[in-house]
């Protein structure tokens with residue numbers, strides 16, 4: 001009775017879990033807004049394939065750009081001391097051939113500093129045909145996967161044609177890692193399985209439960225194990241240990257150079273930013289005008305640079321709001337950049353006059369777009385942490401870019 | 417010491433709770449990704465997201481199929497399909513009359529919404545059943561959808577109820593959940609007794 005209940009409960013829990021995973025299917029929009037606004041800001045992201053472009057199985061693509069780890073990291077998740085550069089795809093549709101953070105190979109995890117930026121590069125090789133959404137992604141300990149902007153890539157061809165060839169450090173060429181030494185794998189699995197089955201059969205062939213139970217109850221359990229049993233067990237122990245030593249020897253003979261799996265963390269330094277502090281930004285007031293889908297920020301900007309500057313871009317949660325009155329900002333937007341992540345004409349700054357060197361000016365910034373709702377960012381207002389974070393891109397009169405963080409509390413409003 | 421049965425029930429309840437927490441986390445804003453959200457409808461092949469706000473009644477809550485008061489209402493439409501931002505759109509809000517037919521209630525003239533969002537503010541709203549039609553002026557060969565899908569102007573149906581009446585209900589009527597909770601408590605107690613014996 002109890003067992004039936006337990007099974008029923010397990011099945012029920014499973015059904016519920018399946019429902020939840022179905023909902024998670026394409027998860028980037030389900031993540032809490034504060035996780036998307038106050039953790040990673042990806043910019044200058046480039047793909048070697050166009051959005052909606054096509055690759056054949058075995059063809060490679062590169063994703064690269066810069067990622068900024070927000071200095072006001074959310075308190076509910078761990079600091080990014082253990083992070084892993086990865087990709088967000090629906091399953092193993094690509095293989096990750098190489099990944100670098102500031103040119104350091106990211107085979108292992110690493111730790112990063114908040115408030116700093118890093119250059120990333122990931123090289124992928126197409127594996128499974130289909131239309132896939134591909135993002136750069138960081139797995140952050142205790143926060144999970146934090147994805148960057150994604151593009152759609154179509155992979156054409158036949159999955160069976162996929163080969164992953166490598167050349168080892170010793171100069172040996174492996175045609176395809178997917179099938180490399182599989183015969184050996186099968187052989188050794190078969191050997192161990194055979195030993196296990198023999199051992200099981202040895203015991204199963206005799207009366208199993210009731211008789212043995214009765215003997216144990218009678219206190220005669222020692223009669224259950226015969227002398228032959230003991231002899232066999234001893235032989236097997238010796239045999240298995242011998243087999244292990246032999247197998248180890250054979251392996252060492254065949255693969256002379258091996259390295260242990262690396263458990264340490266890779267060390268990487270942030271990109272140096274000599275312009276830090278040149279543009280100082282202070283959040284004065286921030287509101288989300290719900291019916292208008294507008295984030296409205298009052299901010300005080302101080303220009304410590306020696307040239308006049310203008311606000312050209314506001315970016316948060318992978319959405320880019322471009323100020324069309326600043327040519328350098330418009331030029332920085334690649335026309336192939338995914339449309340749904342760019343608010344083309346809706347960053348409104350009340351005062352377009354350049355901010356002069358040494359000047360402090362209060363700006364009224366209005367970032368309006370349906371994306372706040374479509375990307376599920378308006379649920380920000382129902383979060384226990386109603387704060388926002390974003391990057392502001394300023395451009396000086398020579399078109400040089402300065403990046404500043406902005407953050408603060410944000411309140412809902414119905415009044416424009 | 418808790419008896420075994422009680423312990424078992426505690427564990428069960430925790431199990432179910434854990435799973436629920438996991439799910440509600442996802443269901444929090446009325447649906448999953450916007451693509452399969454209940455508040456999304458299609459018109460001429462394009463997806464549009466519907467939200468209604470009643471600031472004085474339910475503050476920032478996003479309402480869609482059921483709107484619970486007659487107070488000031490703001491309907492917001494968000495375009496899920498990017499292509500809609502470039503097309504002129506007009507709205508017709510129709511209300512069901514006594515003869516079951518829908519008659520025009522409010523109109524919004526044709527306009528382009530580059531930010532992909534539009535709002536329809538109303539000082540108050542009447543009780544009843546509504547349909548919001550979205551007409552899209554498509555440019556020739558703009559959108560690659562089968563011809564028949566093209567022509568169908570979709571609508572979003574929602575009902576308006578008078579939430580103020582609910583507020584007037586007696587305390588007992590509003591607190592029926594208390595009785596269910598009590599019944600559940602008694603049930604658990606009886607089951608525990610049964611298992612103990």
Ligand SMILES: [Cu+2]
Nearest residue numbers: 028133134150
């Ligand atoms: Cu995606």
